[in-house]
Amino acid sequence: MNKLxxxxxxxxxxxxxxxxxxxxxxxxxxxxxxxxxGYKPNIDHEFHGSATPWRDAFxxxxxxxxxxxVAKSIWDGFGSLELGFKTGFFSKSGHALxxxxxxxxxxxxxxxxxxxxxxxxxxxxxxxxxxxxxPLVPYVRAAFERYNWWVTKQGNWGRRGATNGWSAxxxxxxxxxxxxxxxxxxxxxxxxxxxxxxxxxxxxxxVDDFGSKKSWDLSEKGLFxxxxxxxxx
Numbered sequence: 001m002n003k004l005x006x007x008x009x010x011x012x013x014x015x016x017x018x019x020x021x022x023x024x025x026x027x028x029x030x031x032x033x034x035x036x037x038g039y040k041p042n043i044d045h046e047f048h049g050s051a052t053p054w055r056d057a058f059x060x061x062x063x064x065x066x067x068x069x070v071a072k073s074i075w076d077g078f079g080s081l082e083l084g085f086k087t088g089f090f091s092k093s094g095h096a097l098x099x100x101x102x103x104x105x106x107x108x109x110x111x112x113x114x115x116x117x118x119x120x121x122x123x124x125x126x127x128x129x130x131x132x133x134x135p136l137v138p139y140v141r142a143a144f145e146r147y148n149w150w151v152t153k154q155g156n157w158g159r160r161g162a163t164n165g166w167s168a169x170x171x172x173x174x175x176x177x178x179x180x181x182x183x184x185x186x187x188x189x190x191x192x193x194x195x196x197x198x199x200x201x202x203x204x205x206x207v208d209d210f211g212s213k214k215s216w217d218l219s220e221k222g223l224f225x226x227x228x229x230x231x232x233x
Contacts, residue, residue: 027076028126028194028232030084033069035199035228038062039090042221056105058094058112065090065114067226071122079125080232086118086143096153111152114218118143124173126232129195135175137197143167145207147218163218164209171201173230195232201225 040062043054071084096110124139145167150160175197177184187193203224209215 028073028080029192030070030072030082031080031124031230031232032071033067033086033199033228033230035226036064036066036088037224037226039065039224040221041216041218043216043218045221046217053097057097057110058092063090063092065116065224065226067116067228069118069120071120079123079127082120082122082124084118084120084122086116086120088116090114090116108154110154110158113150113152115148117146117148118167126195129175129177133178135178135197137173137175139171139173139199139201141167141169141171141201143169145205147207149216149218161215163207163215165205165207165219167203167205167207167224169201169203171199173197173199192233193231195230197230197232198227199230200227 038061041054044052047053065088067086067088069084069086071082073080074083075081091111091113093109093111095105096108098104098106120141120143122139122141125137128134128137143166145165146162147165148162151158175195177195177197184193184196187196203220203226205219205224207219208217
């Protein structure tokens with residue numbers, strides 16, 4: 001009889017533990033990303049080798065583009081599906097060019113500025129970490145892009161406008177929870193943080209008003225590599 005009672009008690013204790021181990025993770029609110037990478041617009045591509053105004057004015061190297069991305073979870077099943085908004089800032093200074101060929105440098109300083117804005121849809125495979133406990137989580141993203149830009153010359157406002165387009169990204173998140181599980185649990189309890197991680201991604205963009213001949217091509221020259229911090233709530 002004692003053995004039967006002990007067995008029944010063990011079964012009662014084991015049931016909630018088993019349910020806790022197999023229960024799905026709590027629903028997520030969304031995520032926040034902060035990061036960036038080196039950006040260089042593809043303006044010179046429009047001249048088909050006949051001129052290189054961007055390189056002549058601003059040099060051949062990229063400059064930092066900083067990005068902030070806030071996304072709301074709209075589905076949390078096989079991974080997380082999020083709808084988000086992304087913004088940021090880019091600025092690069094150089095020397096203004098003459099307005100007629102051969103477009104040589106002048107002594108005037110000029111600055112090209114961009115505030116990139118994006119409406120994004122992201123799928124992130126959180127179950128890779130939550131179920132398989134592998135701290136490398138893949139994700140993909142598609143975005144509608146609108147780059148709001150303006151040019152200053154000697155500190156005065158010059159030409160300004162906005163260029164639309166699209167982008168597609170693929171990346172990996174290195175989940176940091178496994179480095180200190182206790183701290184991760186405390187952040188979840190105190191601040192509703194599900195996961196933190198470092199993200200690395202590559203983006204192909206086409207920001208040229210969908211092929212318009214009247215717009216500057218602000219697509220990244222090649223691929224845009226970026227990295228930063230991800231927090232999932």
